[in-house]
Amino acid sequence: MANAQLFHSAKQSATLPAALAHNAEGAPAYALTPRHQLAQYAATGCLNTTFYASADAQLAKVIELCQAVEPAFIAQTAVYCRERGYMKDMPALLVAVLAGQGAVEFAPAFQRVINNGKMLRNFVQIVRSGVIGRKSLGSRPKKLVQAWLNGASEQALLAAAVGNSPSLADVVKMVHPKPGDAWRAAFFAWLIGKPYDAAALPPTLAAFEAYKLDPAQAIPAVPFQMLTALPLNAQAWAQIARQGGWQMVRMNLNTFARHGVYDIAGMPELIAARLCDPAAIASSRVFPYQLMSAYLAAGDKVPRIVHAALEQALEISLANVPRIAGKVVVCPDVSGSMASPVSGFRGSATSNVRCIDVAALVAAAMLRKNPDAMVLPFEHSVVQCALGADDSVMENAARLAAIGGGGTNCSAPLLRMNGRKELADLVIYVSDNESWIDAKRSGATATMGQWNVFKQRNPQAKLVCIDIAPHATTQAMERGDILNIGGFSDDVFRIIAAFAAGQLDPAHWVGEIAAIDIAARGC
Known part of the structure; x- marks a missing residue:
């Protein structure tokens, strides 16, 4: 008698739809719908070269899919990938596509997705690159960028001021925001190198300018990148660690070791406590794999208590x-x-x-x-x-x-x-x-x-x-x-x-x- 299990399975398999597409290896596969493809690319693609596709090929595919999907779903995908997937480049790209299409969904998507200075600079960079079909921002995008600049807090603007291509100064020069208060006008003038009223500077920026003149003063709570050109001792770096955000601390554990922070009494314990704080982990929108990355990258000079805190933080991050x-x-x-x-x-920045x-x-x-x-x-x-x-x-x-x-x-x-x-x-x-x-x-x-x-x-x-x-x-x-x-x-x-x-x-x-x-x- 023939093998009943074998031929029964073959008969059942024959009822399944044939795989008519091919994957990157040229093997049979099932094609996802255009909506599903867009979601997949947006949730996993970082617009860098992968094992199977170049960055250019990913970009071209996403632009192609956006022509096959209605603007409402493009906007929903952008919001999902930013708010629930914690992605950066892809959501900014999708919002830029909506801007290029003149879609009514552009404004609400922009307001949900472009939620910090890094995202704002990403958006402007993508539009200005011409990949969406034009290189000018256009009136609606320009107004939304102006509104972001005129509504951001001093801390948000300082954070946005770190980075280039474009810098925040470049963005300000592009859109010419008209600030409604004196401190913001002084901030923008300082940012783009124009004369400003020092008395009108917002408090943190004023403290930064004062610190540059007199390093004996307290270190201002500015992004640490603004301070690295200054001569800083271990105590100064310890203060930077105390003031830094959760993500900043996670990403600079080896930096603290190089500058002697862990040699200061109480600092290893303070940093460890920060890293495994459940509330800070939840609000940081950290990927569990980023904690794994920090754990693997932490060198021998990072104290064991900090290594243990990273491991505990990983466990906490997987609460869901x-x-x-x-x-x-x-x-x-x-x-x-x-x-x-x-x-x-990503070259030297490859994870x-x-x-x-x-x-x-x-x-x-x-x-x-x-x-x-x-x-x-x-x-x-x-x-x-x-x-x-x-x-x-x-x-x-x-x-x-x-x-x-x-x-x-x-x-x-x-x-x-x-x-x-x-x-x-x-x-x-x-x-x-x-x-x-x-x-x-x-x-x-x-x-x-x-x-x-x-x-x-x-x-x-x-x-x-x-x-x-x-x-x-x-x-x-x-x-x-x-x-x-x-x-x-x-x-x-x-x-x-x-x-x-x-x-x-x-x-x-x-x-x-x-x-x-x-x-x-x-x-």
């Missing part, structure tokens, strides 16, 4: 990782392409965190909240890796990330589970989705075929595919029991929890984005 009812399986991709930087190649680190971090975090979860790392096939549910997220993530290498075979974990007749309620993939080892000449992808077999044994099971790279295809087609989602923020975990609980509408992640009211007050 859900505890899922039932059996959970997490499948992190550890193939060779996952060794590329998660935010793309030391790779896609594989993010995949490992997600898997380790899910294991921490779901101790009975099964973790199946894969490349050509499933790779064995000893993990401990009671171990720290950092420890387990490091073990997973140390595997690395080989081709991508997204169907391997499902094939393994089907061979062993495993039962599960939720299967989560974290991958760049560029499967090619299991490529078929025709029909459904191997992943869909194996999922179909898995569903026969687990009819209520759901599949989540987290893609952490900017792509337009998937190995598992979107449908009621399959969620495709992109990004690195903890909002991904929230959506997974809602999907597992049956609380998402049929449009899944795209539906979440489309439900955003861009006219509402921002987060």
Whole structure:
């Protein structure tokens, strides 16, 4: 008698839609809808060269997708990626596209997305580059930029004054804001190098000018980059650390070590307490992987108490990782392409965190909240890796990330589970989705075929595919029991929890984005 299981599976797989698109490896895949593609690129793309696409190719693809998607969804995607995905360049680009289109959604999207000086300078840079079809700001964008400048606080303006291409001074010269108060007029004059009324300077800027004349005075609470050209001793750097924002402290731990800050009594403890403050972590909008990056980058001269605080901060930042009812399986991709930087190649500024680190971090975090979860790392096939549910997220993530290498075979974990007749309620993939080892000449992808077999044994099971790279295809087609989602923020975990609980509408992640009211007050 013929193998009933084999031919039964083949018959069932034949009912699945054929994979008519191709991924970056040239292997069969399912094309995401234009809306979904735009969301995927916006939530994961940093407009830098990745393993599979150049920065120029990403930019061209996003501009192309914006022609195929209605302006309202472009605006909703920009708001989602800024407020929930914590992205910077992509939301600014989408708002610039809306400006170029003259869309009515431009103004409310601008007011939600362009929420600090860095975003303002990004927006102006993108428009002036000509990528949206023109190089001038135009009257509406100019008025909104003027309104931002005339409404920003002194601290927001000082923060915005750090950085170039364009600098805040360049922006002021472009739009000629008409300030309504004396301190702002003096600030703008100081900024662009024109004569100003020193008596009208706002207090922090006045303190900065006074400090330059007399360093014996208290260090002003200005961005530390404004002070680095001045001769600063360890005590001065310690004061900078005390005054700095949470993100500034996280990013300058080695700088503090070089300037002797940790040699001052009480400073290691103060910095450690700042780093693991739950309220500061929540308000900082930090990616968990950025804490991993800080932990990995902290040198030997950074005290152990600070290293420990970073590890604790990482655990705190993962508070939104859900505890899922039932059996959970997490499948992190550890193939060779996952060794590329998660935010793309940026020369000397390239992140030391790779896609594989993010995949490992997600898997380790899910294991921490779901101790009975099964973790199946894969490349050509499933790779064995000893993990401990009671171990720290950092420890387990490091073990997973140390595997690395080989081709991508997204169907391997499902094939393994089907061979062993495993039962599960939720299967989560974290991958760049560029499967090619299991490529078929025709029909459904191997992943869909194996999922179909898995569903026969687990009819209520759901599949989540987290893609952490900017792509337009998937190995598992979107449908009621399959969620495709992109990004690195903890909002991904929230959506997974809602999907597992049956609380998402049929449009899944795209539906979440489309439900955003861009006219509402921002987060």
